[in-house]
Amino acid sequence: MNIQVANYDSDRDLEAVKRLWHEIGWLRDNSETEQTLLQTELDLGPVRVARIEDATESIAMGANAILQYMDSELPLAAVTGVGTSWVARKRGLARRVTARLIADMAAEGAALSMLGIFDQGYYDRLGFGTGSYDHRVSVQPQDLCVPLPQRAPNRLSSADWEEMHACRMRRMKRHGYVTFTSPTATQCESIRDDRFGFGFRDKANEALTHYLWCRTDDFESGPYHVISMVYENHRQLLELLGTLKSLEDQVQLVTLFEPPDIQLQDLVSRPFYRLATLNEGKFGTGIRSYAVWQARICNLHACLKETRLECEPLRFNLDLKDPIAEFLDDTQPWRGVAGQYVVTLANESEVEQGNVANLPTLTATVGAFTRLWLGVRPATGLVATDQLNGPPELLTQLDSAFRLPAPSWDWHF
Template sequence: MDIQVANYDSDRDLEAVKRLWHEIGWMRDNSDAEHQLLQTELSLGQVRVARIDDVTESIALGANAILQYLDTELPLAAVTGVATGRVARKKGLARRATARLIADMAAEGAALSMLGIFDQGYYDRLGFGTGSYDHRVAVQPQDLCVPLPKSTPRRLSSTDWEEMHACRTRRMKRHGYVTFTSPAATQCETIRSDYFGFGFSDAASGELTHYLWCNTDDLEYGPYQVMSMVYENYGQLLELLGTLKSLEDQVQLVTLVEPPDIQLQDLVSRPFYRLATLKEGKFGTGIRSYAVWQARICNLHACLQQTQLECEPLRFNLELTDPIAEFLDEDQPWRGVAGQYVVTLADESGVEQGKVADLPTLTATVGAFTRLWLGVRPATGLAATDQLNASPELLTQLDSALRLPAPSWDWRF
């Protein structure tokens, strides 16, 4: 069995990719819209395939994006899709194709990589660490304690994707937010005809300022699932929530991800009563939490150079392991970030290779250190549950230095 990992070639690979997308359920049918969606996904950025005996059986898709880290921005390699056909599972194809994709994008300047997960554990072997929780809220529109919008929203459809993308790049940004550089990333979300939106525009310029993008299996009663909620300030957020409330006469339920810095329970009447009476079934209400994304650092120097912390300067040795090299060819220029480093955390942080004898030492996998650096969990917590170890004194100092807001992932891919 000959396995090869290579760049995607449309003439050679497209038909095989269509087949495996059908097999895993990503392509619903042979409609023009489904083919357009596939082609748009493939055009977003770099694509790598894995072939068995010259037949394409696995694919990894990437796109250039930007990660908001506190008040700075970092170049991000977004892994937008990984798929393997039915006959080629458990052969390591997906990991090899994904590792090659990450390595190539890291060599071109990506400071870190992120992806959505189908379950926890699979991508740990490529150095990824689990992100923070999303709070997914299911609420009856009539229970939203917000005013109805004073103006009437405009309808949004698949033809508005460029305007929606421009609006999205101007949105309020929080720690951990991802922004794709290509407008095609927004276009991908609008191609299927069962998606729809509500938007508001600036009265003077006509420019789209905030919007909701939704889908549902039942237009009459819902549930309506909010896929994107884009806004520049909290007044606009309340107007979008008021738009959802305006559906209360007919729509039985809406679901959405809780925005960062907001506790939606503040805006819901009698949440525990609804939970007790409507806990189960199609229209069950409540709040559930899941961690559905992972991240890993690809350039330790770039990440720490952009780290500005309000803390007393803290220096320590870092012994970092990175498993991704196992899935890369020997001649790959970028082979992960494993090594020994001296890290400084301060208002001007930094890192250099080496080891200083009289400094305390932190040992960690790249996934665990990424979680620490992003603020997913404090060092003392990660020492208990992840592969991160140091003296109690250093762990406590890291807790104090890296007091960050939980990273939010509002652009899902």
């Protein structure tokens, strides 16, 4: 069987990609709106395809983004979509085309890669490690204990995507936040007809300062699902929550992701009463937690260079395993980050290739080490559930060094 992984070619691949998107349910119909969405997604960033006997049967799409690592920013290869047609399943195409996309973006400077997962385990074989939990809150607007806005919000529509993106670039950022560099990323979220928003503007210059962007299948009763909640400070956050509360006379339920640093249960009236009486069905309330994203380091030197920890200098050997090379052609210039390293963690961390005989050794897959580095879980916990091991004293020291807030990706993709 002749399998070829290549750059996307619109003239050659577009019709096959349309068929593929229909088969996997990414296109709802053949409307102009859906065709615009497909083309906009393809224009967002690099795209790689896999062909079987010259027929395009698998696709991986990427976009350039920025990851907030504490006070630093790192170039991120975001994998925005991976799909395989009905007739090409279980042949390894998705992993091969995704590996090629990551390798190409890493060779161009991406320090790490991130993606949303359809389920856990599949992307582990490309070196990805599971991220932290997202808390999805479903609440009746009438139960939000926040003041109503003192001013009316502005309506936002799909025509406002450029202004929304500019606002998003200025938003409050926390550890782990993803920011797409191209405004096309925000445009992709605004194309479908079930999307709408509310925003507030600066009184002096009329610039959009904070907004909600939502979707729904039922405009009359909801639920209204908040896709993005963008703000520069917590006062603006409360004004956005107050806007949701103002819908209480008609909308039965809103769902939103809990922002970092905030415990939304503090702002919900009688959450356990609602959980006992309305915990199922279309309007079920509650808080559900899932880890739906994964990440992996692509450039260890770039990531450690931006690692500034409040700890005594800690030096150790790192024996790093990276399975992605199995899915790459021998001609690829970037083949993962497997190797022997000497790591120094401090206010100015660093890494170099090699091994020092009298230092303790940490053995880890790149996915497990990425989780440690991001602060998803401590070393002593990863030993129990992931592929990471080392002397107990070193593990305890790593726990103390990586005392980071839980990473939150914020921009879901």
